[in-house]
Amino acid sequence: MSNVHGHIVRVDWSLCYGCEKCITACPTDVFNIVTDRAGRVVVDPIRESDCILCLVCEIVCPVKAIDIEQKEGSEDTLQSLLEGSD
Ligand code: SF4
């Protein structure tokens, strides 16, 4: 069963361990630190409507717990820019 929280900013609580790197990195303060039912510290993207899709949280997360839901393949566009493809 999925343990993903959020719709635009999707955090997989089975991977997140509450390191807070995404909280520090996010320019629009999307995340809150919370405790799940099992007592684990995780982040909840409660202000995901403020997300500007900068992808910084995805990049800084050490365990790839965050997935930013993007429309129209913009992640592919970013990837191709990063790879410098022509
Ligand atoms: S993509 Fe950027 S604005 Fe959106 S939650 Fe991640 S760090 Fe914050």
Ligand code: SF4
């Ligand atoms: S950076 Fe990743 S592991 Fe750390 S709190 Fe954020 S989602 Fe969880």
